[in-house]
Amino acid sequence: MAHPVSPLAPKSYPELPAIDGVRFATAEAGIKYKNRTDVLLMAFDAGTTAAGVVTKSKCSSAAVDWCKANLPGGLARGLVVNSGNANAFTGAKGAQSVALTAELAAKALGCSTAEIFLASTGVIGEPLDANKFEGVLDTMATRLGDGPWMDPAKAIMTTDTFPKLYGAILEIDGVEVKINGIAKGSGMIAPDMATMLSFVVTDMPIAAPVLQALLSRHVATSFNAVTVDSDTSTSDTLLAFATGKAAVEPIESLDDPRAETFGEALRDVLFDLAIQVVRDGEGATKQVSVHVEGAVDDASAFRIAKSIADSPLVKTAIAGEDANWGRVVMAVGKAGEPADRDKLSIRFGDLLVAKNGERAPIYDEAATSAYMKGEDLELTVSLALGEGRATVYTCDLTHGYITINGDYRS
């Protein structure tokens, strides 16, 4: 299971501050992995609001179904996450396992199961034995602490080669407000959502519907704008929790101008975590930002950017450090969106490689080849049809991806 750490891993990790109203513990339940933590329990003080975005998969996991049922309540007291087993495609056993886990957590934390949120990640199709949590969750509840945040980031990893955490501190009404986030995911990553779990906690007092609206808005340009392999997980879950402990008046409406300010900071956290997921893409050696501009509208631009970012031929060319704009044209063409071949321009970084439907007169092979050797690449397609624009973030497709995924389950 141990794969080399991504060359795109961060050189250092942020030390996230404690957030009033949330405490957590991690443990080794031995679900699949040995000698590492694989369970996270988070406990929230009474009054914590919750919001979430989950996978659109028609075969969502039992834990996703559980979250969907509890999200309308908008209140959270506990979160249990396990890695090593996704408890997906496990039939009635899966639903029973989820219900039992929630009961054990609710008992340990002294709350209702309606306030417990769950997420599982790992192998699909193997029943998760929730009895493994018996005793474990109880013990965890007795040793909850407010740091370090590296611990939960590590406990939720599967094929991730580095832990993912990020935070923002903003000032609202002269008071310092914090947002901390963790994420996992490196394969089965595509929008709606990535194969991905992410949990964000803030001390901002904010009503659940407002938190939900901001989360839904900003997921579009963060977690839903990344793709590693076009595959969408059955377990994708992004949850946000607001303990409300910061000493400011609560945001009760989207019309409150502070909602915009808070939303931007939330977006920063979501975006940084999403990019970390791409940079830990299975086998990734390069991160690529695919920009599409001049599309008929933003949605069309997004579909074209996604088509490029998902194309195996574009991704292998990038792995080979080949500025193969022909494959980019192919991916634009297959998107099925309005595009005029003879108006297309393509840039790698600032280097124009194609203009008005053919190789640019100023195309510089040496400069372009040198650019392609970089770790962070920008690819821009201009359609010259309208004002629509979008960006999708991806990584290259290498032998590493095949190695990791050709022998995962066994």
Add this chain to the structure above:
Amino acid sequence: MAHPVSPLAPKSYPELPAIDGVRFATAEAGIKYKNRTDVLLMAFDAGTTAAGVVTKSKCSSAAVDWCKANLPGGLARGLVVNSGNANAFTGAKGAQSVALTAELAAKALGCSTAEIFLASTGVIGEPLDANKFEGVLDTMATRLGDGPWMDPAKAIMTTDTFPKLYGAILEIDGVEVKINGIAKGSGMIAPDMATMLSFVVTDMPIAAPVLQALLSRHVATSFNAVTVDSDTSTSDTLLAFATGKAAVEPIESLDDPRAETFGEALRDVLFDLAIQVVRDGEGATKQVSVHVEGAVDDASAFRIAKSIADSPLVKTAIAGEDANWGRVVMAVGKAGEPADRDKLSIRFGDLLVAKNGERAPIYDEAATSAYMKGEDLELTVSLALGEGRATVYTCDLTHGYITINGDYRS
């Protein structure tokens, strides 16, 4: 450029018979490859009807645009195919190149440019110098022959590791009627159409609209039901030519019962060629037939089968000989089509691995692992929702694909 021959290559090749009314020649024009043929000229006798299906790419190549313009005429006297350069995304130069090639061919064959069909395959984005055909096409026209069919099959190859040809002989009204076909393609292969060229010639007298209707019908379950990497070419072209030399009354209408008979034989040829393309999929070591049954309708079944066949995680699992049905569930879920997790059943070959949304009680790990070591795999998903069914044919995703595509253009 030379890659190892696919382990799924045929052990022998058919010797296709001459077809009255068509003659051809191949030549080395030195467009990109050295020491191999890269141009094919086919000449059809007067009265030959034509039909075709081309890529749906919004960035189709100049040659595709040329064929689209000539197909409504329904008549053909010549076909020119070159490999090594797709003449795609070459702007006004591309259109000029195509017009010049058609003029040269029309002059060499003594016909109108409206009866000339063209196809180009190879690198995208590099202008094709049609002057290279000057003299070459003239000379070819002086040495046209009716065999062997291996020659044209070889002249149109790009990254193909083996030539693809297949034929059918059927009896209509007591007369022997022949259908010969060739194809190329091994990467950038996905429905609508594959990155793929295919040319089929028959001596059956058949009106162009009837030939077109049969071709369009049977492409759906042949070339449009295969996928190697989900990428769609700008140059995909399937053309059928009917010289009408067989001594039978022509088929003038789809209501003629012989249309059905002829269509079935045509389908056999298209299907065999399409499967050969999959078996030459870049890096392929296994062929996989993905069957979906019990969907709400056939179109839904097709989209689910395509989602499974295109999934990098399913394809890498197959490469790893891992019966990872969890990834199959994932791919069903991401298709966005109606599916009920708890009614799903999955079989590898005849082996039931999952039933009613969980691992089958009779699941036999040893037997399934043994099955996965085979070269030809059948994967069946039963949705238990309706009567819709479809099959999509694909191959596994291996290190070979990365190797081939990480260094193609340079």
